Amino acid sequence: DAGVTQSPTHLIKTRGQQVTLRCSPKSGHDTVSWYQQALGQGPQFIFQYYEEEERQRGNFPDRFSGHQFPNYSSELNVNALWLGDSALYLCASSLAGGLVSYNEQFFGPGTRLTVL
């Protein structure tokens, strides 16, 4: 089991550009969440995808968008990049849970995005 994989590992962009980050979930998982981890901070929830739809969203602008494919993999897109978007972007996968049970999220190694 390869676990959660993310690509690319590192990325350097300039202000105003657009970026796409990719995530493949752990085998058997159907839910993908994206987090932004700024330097010295804890991960901040961006959004979550389940059944190819955005299920919930954190406090991030519309410049951040995503997609989930039928094989459960996911993409995070960020438009009009600015310096403050520089961070480690983490993808986490899990099995969809309800109120009775909760399945922990498994994280990938992250994509380090630098905006110059």
Place this chain on the structure above:
Amino acid sequence: AQSVAQPEDQVNVAEGNPLTVKCTYSVSGNPYLFWYVQYPNRGLQFLLKYITGDNLVKGSYGFEAEFNKSQTSFHLKKPSALVSDSALYFCAVRDIYARDDKIIFGKGTRLHILP
């Protein structure tokens, strides 16, 4: 609104001594609580979780955490620290009655185990 506080930016412990990493939380309902560890250039690794039941939760690598509802705390503990435990530790919370399963993370505590 949910929130997590990790009051210590850094904790230093001598190898072989017991360690504690503190966490307090705030949710409107009942919490799901988690601890994750992050090694350099790695993603977060799950250590343990509290959902319900016994207040003392045992997890990976000999770590355990105690849920204290009256103090709204979920401190991470280990009886005997190893140098390899040196890493960044995150506490996280989810409100089990929230309509989403968004996890809120603390800012993290850097644990240094001194040889």
